[in-house]
Amino acid sequence: MSSGLNERRPLAAILGCSGPALTAEERSFFQKANPYGFILFRRNCKTPDQLRRLVDDLRGAVGRADAPVLIDQEGGRVQRLRAPHWAEHPAAGRFSALAERDPDLAERAVELNARSIAIMLREHGITMNAAPVLDLRLPGASDVVGDRSFGQDPELVARLGRAAARGYLSMGIIPVVKHMPGHGRATVDSHLALPVVTADRETLALTDFRPFQALADLPWAMTGHIVFQAIDPDRPATLSATVIGEVIRGEIGFDGVIVSDDLSMGALEGPIGRRAADAVAAGCDLALHCNGVLAEMEAVAGSVPPIGDATHSRLKRHPPAEYRPWSVAEAEEIRAELARALAVG
Numbered sequence: 001m002s003s004g005l006n007e008r009r010p011l012a013a014i015l016g017c018s019g020p021a022l023t024a025e026e027r028s029f030f031q032k033a034n035p036y037g038f039i040l041f042r043r044n045c046k047t048p049d050q051l052r053r054l055v056d057d058l059r060g061a062v063g064r065a066d067a068p069v070l071i072d073q074e075g076g077r078v079q080r081l082r083a084p085h086w087a088e089h090p091a092a093g094r095f096s097a098l099a100e101r102d103p104d105l106a107e108r109a110v111e112l113n114a115r116s117i118a119i120m121l122r123e124h125g126i127t128m129n130a131a132p133v134l135d136l137r138l139p140g141a142s143d144v145v146g147d148r149s150f151g152q153d154p155e156l157v158a159r160l161g162r163a164a165a166r167g168y169l170s171m172g173i174i175p176v177v178k179h180m181p182g183h184g185r186a187t188v189d190s191h192l193a194l195p196v197v198t199a200d201r202e203t204l205a206l207t208d209f210r211p212f213q214a215l216a217d218l219p220w221a222m223t224g225h226i227v228f229q230a231i232d233p234d235r236p237a238t239l240s241a242t243v244i245g246e247v248i249r250g251e252i253g254f255d256g257v258i259v260s261d262d263l264s265m266g267a268l269e270g271p272i273g274r275r276a277a278d279a280v281a282a283g284c285d286l287a288l289h290c291n292g293v294l295a296e297m298e299a300v301a302g303s304v305p306p307i308g309d310a311t312h313s314r315l316k317r318h319p320p321a322e323y324r325p326w327s328v329a330e331a332e333e334i335r336a337e338l339a340r341a342l343a344v345g
Contacts, residue, residue, distance in 0.1 A: 009306040010036040010062070012280055014070060014259060018292035020046045022057050025294060030061035033301040037068035039290055040126065042080045048124065051081075055125035066320055070128040070176065073117050076147055086120060087335070089113055090342065092133060093147030095160055102344065103156070107163045109341035110150075112334055114167025114175075119331050121173055127320055128174040130222060132164035134211040136184035144189040154207055158214035165218055172323040177215055179224030179261060180254065181237060181247050182208030190225040190267040194236060201230040209252055216253040219318035223248075223260050223284060225267035235282070236267060239275070244283035257314050258283065262290040263300070272296045273303035280304050285311040 014037045017026050038058045045051050059067045073079050076091020090113065099106035114132075121129060134157055137149035150160040161177065168175040185208065186195035199208075212221070223238040228247075237243040238260045248254050260279040268275050276287040276299075285307070289300045307315070 008034065009312065010034045010064070010067075011301055012036065012285065012304045012307045012311060013276065013287045013289065013300055014039050014068070015297050015300065016041060016290045016292040017044060017054075017058070018294070020044055020050050021054060022061065027057070027061050029294060029298065029301075030058070031063075033297075034062050035301070036286055036307060037070060037128075039070045039130075039288065040080060041072075041290065041292075042082070043292070045080050047085055051124045059125075066127075068128050068174070068320065069126045070130060071121065071126050072130045073121060074129075074131045074133060074148055075113065075117070078148060081120060081124075087116070089117055091147040092150045092160070093137070094342065096137075096149070096151035096156065098342070098344065099151070099156055099160065103159070105341055105344060107159060109338060110160045110163040111167040111170075112338040112341065114164040115171050115334050116331075116338055118168050118171035118173040119326060119334070122171060122323065127172070128176060128220070129168055130176045130178060131168075132161045132175060132177060133179070134158070134161045134177050134215065135179055135182055135224075136208060136211070138184045140187065141184060142186050142189050142195070144186060144191065145184055149184065154210035154214075158211040161211055161215055165215065169321050170324070171326070172321045174220055174318075174321050175218060176220040176222050176259065177212065177218055178222035179226075180212050180221045180258070181224070181228075181243065181252060182212065183224040183226060184208055186224075186226055190261070190265055192266040194225065194227060194267040194269075196227045196229060198229050204228065204230065205251065209247070212248075212252045212254065216255070219256045221248070221254055221256060221258055222288070223258060223279075225261050225265055238263075238268070238284065239278045239282050241282045249283070255314070256318055257285045257311070259286040260284045260288045262288055264289060264291045264293075264296065271299065273299035276300040277303040285314060
């Protein structure tokens with residue numbers, strides 16, 4: 001199988017699939033559409049052997065051994081790999097609570113947690129994790145973020161987010177920070193409806209944007225489906241050239257790969273193909289579609305182009321994280337040290 005970006009450029013999309021194994025229709029579609037990568041959900045993850053076969057089949061369908069395979073394995077409420085087959089990990093809020101007693105220990109624990117998750121993902125061929133969450137946990141906001149956040153203090157969120165990214169990268173997993181430029185003020189769940197943030201630009205710059213600025217050197221980020229009235233009152237961030245150009249690329253200074261949040265979420269309106277086209281036109285490098293509905297994926301594929309020159313350049317600047325083998329003893333020690341750190345808190 002080829003593994004080069006310099007051959008036929010993939011579609012500017014990351015897509016899901018409907019179940020634990022590819023259907024014949026999905027395999028044929030992926031062969032023709034050639035999406036850049038794939039995302040997995042709990043419906044796709046039943047047993048370790050099944051998951052490895054699915055990951056191999058996804059890459060085989062597009063003929064690229066290095067096609068990215070992404071998952072949301074944050075810990076806590078958001079982890080697609082769960083017991084009894086996989087170890088579960090704590091939510092970010094557990095570490096912010098530990099940081100109130102011992103910030104240095106919390107930072108170490110976050111890095112260990114990320115390394116433990118990374119080992120689990122790499123064992124199954126998964127190469128990217130949609131984490132860490134750099135959104136703030138703010139009073140009065142929807143619980144859609146809640147304990148997925150490292151807290152209210154931008155400096156602490158940045159510090160612990162950096163530790164998580166360091167842990168993932170050290171074991172060969174690319175972290176995808178989310179949700180740029182900040183989801184913490186959302187008062188409704190963007191899976192269901194469109195949040196509108198009324199904070200002024202100065203407040204946002206001093207709070208919500210700061211963790212993302214501190215980690216702007218990381219390779220990948222995900223947008224949020226949120227309207228910021230002070231920046232673009234008409235379009236959510238994912239579909240806003242103003243938010244992506246002026247804030248994410250400009251003020252925050254992020255020059256890595258931008259992937260949209262899931263385009264099938266309830267925050268967005270209109271045909272799915274138009275959502276995907278608008279996201280790419282606004283400046284997202286890749287359109288993300290997660291629900292695995294074939295007709296919707298076909299609409300996405302018919303609406304977005306192959307990756308463009310700017311995205312091609314970013315992907316070459318930010319190649320897949322280098323795979324580093326580990327021993328069973330090393331993995332066990334990582335998890336044992338993590339357990340000792342969490343016991344303190």
